[in-house]
Amino acid sequence: MRVERPKRPLTAARTGARTSGLRSLGRREAVKPARRASQRRADWRRRGLVLFLMSPWIVGFTVFFAYPILDTAYLSFFHYDLLSPPRFIGLDNYRFLLHDDPRVWPAIKNTLWLIAVMVPARVVFALGIALMLARIRSGAGVARTIFYLPALVPPVAATLGFVYLLNPATGPVNKGLGVLGISGPNWFQSPEWAKPSLALLGMWAVGNVMVIFLAAVLDVPRQLYEAAEIDGAGTVQRFWHVTVPAISPVILFAVVIGVIEALQYFTQAYVAGHIAAGQASQAGSVSTTEVGYPLGSTLFYPILLYDAAFRRFTMGYASALTMVLLVVAFAVTYVIVRRSRALIYQEGTQS
Amino acid sequence: MRRGLTATLATCALALVVAACGGGGSKSSSTSAASSTPGASTAAAGPATKLTLWVGWSDRELDVFKKVVSEYDAAHPEVTIDLVGGIDDDKITAALRSGDGPDAVSSFTSSNVGAYCSSGGWIDLAPYMKQDGIDANIFPSTAQYYTQYNGTRCALPLLADAYGFYVNKDLLAKAGITSPPKTITELTEDAKKLTTRKADGSLDVVGFDPFFGFFQNTPTTYAPLFGAQWQDANGKSTLATDPSWTKLLTWQKDLIDYYGYDNLVKWQAGVGDEFSASNAFETGKLAMNLDGEWRVAFIQAEHPTLQYTSAPLPVDDAKPDLYGTGYINGTIIGIPKGSKHPDLAWALVKYLTTDDKALAELSNGLRNVPSTTSSAKSPDLIPDANFSTFIDIFNNPKSSTNPITAAGSGYTDLFTSFLANWQAGKVKDLQSGLAGVDKSIDAQKEQAEAGQAP
Numbered sequence: 001m002r003v004e005r006p007k008r009p010l011t012a013a014r015t016g017a018r019t020s021g022l023r024s025l026g027r028r029e030a031v032k033p034a035r036r037a038s039q040r041r042a043d044w045r046r047r048g049l050v051l052f053l054m055s056p057w058i059v060g061f062t063v064f065f066a067y068p069i070l071d072t073a074y075l076s077f078f079h080y081d082l083l084s085p086p087r088f089i090g091l092d093n094y095r096f097l098l099h100d101d102p103r104v105w106p107a108i109k110n111t112l113w114l115i116a117v118m119v120p121a122r123v124v125f126a127l128g129i130a131l132m133l134a135r136i137r138s139g140a141g142v143a144r145t146i147f148y149l150p151a152l153v154p155p156v157a158a159t160l161g162f163v164y165l166l167n168p169a170t171g172p173v174n175k176g177l178g179v180l181g182i183s184g185p186n187w188f189q190s191p192e193w194a195k196p197s198l199a200l201l202g203m204w205a206v207g208n209v210m211v212i213f214l215a216a217v218l219d220v221p222r223q224l225y226e227a228a229e230i231d232g233a234g235t236v237q238r239f240w241h242v243t244v245p246a247i248s249p250v251i252l253f254a255v256v257i258g259v260i261e262a263l264q265y266f267t268q269a270y271v272a273g274h275i276a277a278g279q280a281s282q283a284g285s286v287s288t289t290e291v292g293y294p295l296g297s298t299l300f301y302p303i304l305l306y307d308a309a310f311r312r313f314t315m316g317y318a319s320a321l322t323m324v325l326l327v328v329a330f331a332v333t334y335v336i337v338r339r340s341r342a343l344i345y346q347e348g349t350q351s
Numbered sequence: 352m353r354r355g356l357t358a359t360l361a362t363c364a365l366a367l368v369v370a371a372c373g374g375g376g377s378k379s380s381s382t383s384a385a386s387s388t389p390g391a392s393t394a395a396a397g398p399a400t401k402l403t404l405w406v407g408w409s410d411r412e413l414d415v416f417k418k419v420v421s422e423y424d425a426a427h428p429e430v431t432i433d434l435v436g437g438i439d440d441d442k443i444t445a446a447l448r449s450g451d452g453p454d455a456v457s458s459f460t461s462s463n464v465g466a467y468c469s470s471g472g473w474i475d476l477a478p479y480m481k482q483d484g485i486d487a488n489i490f491p492s493t494a495q496y497y498t499q500y501n502g503t504r505c506a507l508p509l510l511a512d513a514y515g516f517y518v519n520k521d522l523l524a525k526a527g528i529t530s531p532p533k534t535i536t537e538l539t540e541d542a543k544k545l546t547t548r549k550a551d552g553s554l555d556v557v558g559f560d561p562f563f564g565f566f567q568n569t570p571t572t573y574a575p576l577f578g579a580q581w582q583d584a585n586g587k588s589t590l591a592t593d594p595s596w597t598k599l600l601t602w603q604k605d606l607i608d609y610y611g612y613d614n615l616v617k618w619q620a621g622v623g624d625e626f627s628a629s630n631a632f633e634t635g636k637l638a639m640n641l642d643g644e645w646r647v648a649f650i651q652a653e654h655p656t657l658q659y660t661s662a663p664l665p666v667d668d669a670k671p672d673l674y675g676t677g678y679i680n681g682t683i684i685g686i687p688k689g690s691k692h693p694d695l696a697w698a699l700v701k702y703l704t705t706d707d708k709a710l711a712e713l714s715n716g717l718r719n720v721p722s723t724t725s726s727a728k729s730p731d732l733i734p735d736a737n738f739s740t741f742i743d744i745f746n747n748p749k750s751s752t753n754p755i756t757a758a759g760s761g762y763t764d765l766f767t768s769f770l771a772n773w774q775a776g777k778v779k780d781l782q783s784g785l786a787g788v789d790k791s792i793d794a795q796k797e798q799a800e801a802g803q804a805p
Contacts, residue, residue: 169621
């Protein structure tokens with residue numbers, strides 16, 4: 001379905017109307033100078049009010065966004081160990097990042113795995129649950145609550161729970177598999193299964209995305225289904241040709257949010273890695289456990305970043321890692337949004 | 352080093368949710384030792400100065416430490432001491448950075464002394480020692496080594512650790528083994544004899560687990576078993592050139608393969624946490640174990656009926672003279688540059704590190720090695736055959752610690768991640784792999800010394 005960018009003429013017209021309205025107002029003021037002064041005062045008051053109302057955002061943006069980003073960009077050109085004052089080293093941090101650090105590429109690969117496997121899995125799973133819940137007639141509220149509940153569990157608690165459930169020796173999951181005669185994998189303790197275990201955890205706690213899908217699915221006009229049915233479309237066809245196009249903006253939203261979350265994936269992997277590595281303590285070392293346990297399989301980019309900043313105290317290098325992540329996150333999001341315009345069905349356009 | 356532990360990690364991980372970890376020492380675990388001595392402070396002319404002391408110990412061990420500190424508190428009306436336990440190096444560094452840290456601080460990670468001294472984060476103690484006539488030679492030479500960097504003494508040893516061997520007497524007797532193994536060959540044979548499997552083939556009791564990352568198993572604690580050297584006279588890494596490393600790693604991998612890597616990982620996941628009452632050695636799931644001297648106190652507190660004995664670690668058959676040595680290091684204490692009362696803090700540090708009676712009392716409770724030469728012979732020490740093994744290991748002139756470098760513990764990190772792959776069977780050519788690690792370690796050290804990126 002090829003669609004045009006919608007609503008632009010409409011929006012333009014509306015904006016145009018507003019500007020011309022203002023202009024005509026100004027012209028009227030020119031005629032009556034006495035009223036112009038009071039009008040200006042009112043304007044300033046209004047601007048003041050707007051500024052006042054915006055101030056929480058302005059303060060928040062400056063203090064928690066603009067300043068940290070600028071400071072990070074600045075620090076990325078310095079050697080900074082948090083103890084002695086920062087020392088300018090030019091592009092050395094970036095050179096080390098791109099050429100020398102043996103952990104960067106594995107971290108990127110692991111993060112790409114999240115984008116390629118966990119994000120689609122979460123989107124598909126959330127959509128599946130939403131479709132199922134949309135069909136439930138009796139007790140819909142209870143069912144929706146039950147499927148949403150996992151999203152309310154704090155990530156650390158959820159991760160601890162999963163590490164317990166998936167304990168290779170004592171966990172209920174492997175015990176259950178054992179009863180069936182299946183020898184379960186070592187889950188969080190196995191380099192092959194650690195990431196899939198995290199993906200399972202991610203799918204379990206998919207409630208937020210699921211709720212948005214549910215709202216979108218319920219919002220698809222009934223008459224479209226009826227029309228499709230009259231034309232002889234089956235369940236699968238109705239799903240592909242009615243549901244999916246109708247909710248495609250929500251799918252895009254879920255993918256974009258999912259990708260950004262994947263790029264920032266930290267808490268679950270960090271907790272799971274440490275708890276699973278439980279007994280590991282490292283004599284004579286800062287790190288009590290190997291980061292990305294087991295065998296670097298859960299070393300995601302943000303974990304590398306945290307390790308560089310707060311465990312190795314190479315704050316300048318961590319800043320360089322952050323800048324790269326920021327640029328990549330912007331680029332990835334931009335590409336997805338650009339490319340997907342063609343894939344999204346928007347109302348009021350011809351197909 | 353030791354006991355950064357799961358507890359700390361879990362707390363750390365939980366703290367991440369609330370605020371960035373290391374974003375400032377949480378005072379929630381703060382315990383004031385001051386209140387325990389009513390009347391003590393009434394003697395003071397003015398209000399007592401509050402001194403904050405951070406230590407790594409927690410739970411039972413913190414209580415022991417608290418008791419000694421409160422005695423000092425009672426005897427010194429000019430101060431009240433706020434003792435905070437469960438501190439790790441991330442918190443220490445965050446506090447140093449913010450300048451709002453404690454008045455005195457201790458760390459389990461003696462190899463970080465390079466960073467603390469060279470950065471000036473911990474102040475030079477030499478002037479204080481000179482003023483009070485304290486000679487560094489009252490400490491054993493190894494303890495002197497890991498409390499300074501490049502001649503700057505910014506720390507003093509506060510108790511020390513020695514690593515030795517623990518065996519479960521009941522399990523050994525059942526397997527017909529009469530005495531703890533003395534050589535690697537004996538160790539391997541005994542480990543196999545002691546290992547039992549369940550009906551489904553999974554491991555039940557493991558004779559000896561050499562898996563790096565399990566309990567105190569690290570290259571630093573294993574190096575003395577084979578006399579493996581970290582660096583040559585020029586400070587270059589010698590993992591590939593010292594054949595002892597190859598010998599050590601080949602033996603270690605062979606024993607892991609005897610159990611099966613996946614089986615062993617599964618067994619490890621099923622046994623309890625190292626620093627809990629369900630510790631595998633304490634529950635009889637592990638027959639022989641390499642561990643620190645503190646385990647004596649843990650067993651006493653958690654499983655007083657366990658029939659066990661301590662011994663020096665088994666050593667390379669070709670180097671029998673190594674028997675009786677082991678890896679040693681210790682807890683360090685110093686004064687951060689942000690200390691508000693460095694003079695009062697020094698008095699406390701001096702008391703804790705040089706008072707033989709205080710050290711003996713701490714050693715009795717924690718079963719850590721007392722860290723002055725004279726306190727190791729103190730009559731106040733409660734004798735214990737299992738504990739004295741470790742005092743002997745500590746005082747053995749051939750016992751060693753790992754090198755302190757400008758890169759801190761960076762070299763053990765690099766080696767450890769290589770070893771994780773090695774023991775999983777993902778390294779095809781050990782020799783070229785070790786040569787690669789040597790190269791990385793030398794490069795890292797060079798960078799750290801030049802103060803370059805990262």
